[in-house]
Amino acid sequence: MYRPEIRVLDCTIRDGGLMNDWRFDKAMVKGVFAGLAEAGIDYVELGYRADKGQFSKDDFGPWRFCDEDDLREVAFECDTKVAVMADVGRTDYNDILPSDQSIIRLYRVATYVKDIAKAIDLGNHCKEKGYEVSINIMAISHALEPDLDKALDHLAETPFDMVYLVDSFGYLEPRQIEYMAHKYLAKLPGKHIGIHCHNNQQLAFANTVEAAEKGITFLDGSIYGIGRAAGNCPLELIIGFLKNPRFDVRPVLDLIQTFLIPLKQDLKWGYEIPYAVTGILNKHPRAAMAFMNGAHGETFRAFYDELSNVDDV
Helix, strand or coil: CCCCCCEEEECHHHHHHHHCCCCCCHHHHHHHHHHHHHHCCCEEEEEECCCCCCCCCCCCCHHHCCCHHHHHHHCCCCCCEEEEEEECCCCCHHHCCCHHHCCEEEEEEEECHHHHHHHHHHHHHHHHCCCEEEEEECCHHHCCHHHHHHHHHHHHCCCCCEEEEEECCCCCCHHHHHHHHHHHHHHCCCCEEEEEEECCCCCHHHHHHHHHHCCCCEEEEEHHHCCCCCCECEHHHHHHHHCCCCCCCHHHHHHHHHHHHHHHHHHCCCCCHHHHHHHHCCCCCHHHHHHHCCCCCCCHHHHHHHHHCCCCC
């Protein structure tokens, strides 16, 4: 599907860091950025800009904080833009430099529907500093539709560049993505709409394709699908689907072979029954991650019953 207006954002380091507390070594991150730039990826999200007053640098790797010096060690100025994520309530406004003093080009503000006013405040702060700004509304499968509608109406009045629909729990199906895509596009004229899908039910790629076919223009993916728990939409599949000569999948294949296959032996993201259960039940994957580490019973059935509160009959 060739549509030249589509942009691709890679979240390998940011979302993958949820599996190892962002302890990727700088040589790997530098290689990932260089390879993705060679592949023609539009944005590379290198981590979070977290408040050091709330999170200790002793407990996390550098990509939890994305200090400017660390970013400049691994990234360089080119057509591929550096992005970072800023969580509502977990970001120190003073850490956001004027854009002409930073290598960052895009701030992605992560929020829940209930905190949309705080997200708009943080987004305005980033915009005033000269950055592109995205608002990523997480866990929309848990949002009440009137609340989501109100949030989108508020966002329509902002100067932000893009708004993302995020299937945080890997619960949504293509027909639901179609419905949400039409809603976002109708309520947010003039803004780019993005999609970020988790892969608990192995629908992340299908949902991303559905979103693109319905008019969404910003597509998230990660190399080899790395991400929290079941992971994300594989970047290499997105590139193959788009049929755009601006993208070259070969450097991504090199990155998979060099970094991601060895890494998967330790981090073990991807399809697992506990992650599928949380996707089926529209639950946060933290319980499944605990199950994988030996908590929450001994069988898949017991885990399902615990999460669904269904008695064994």
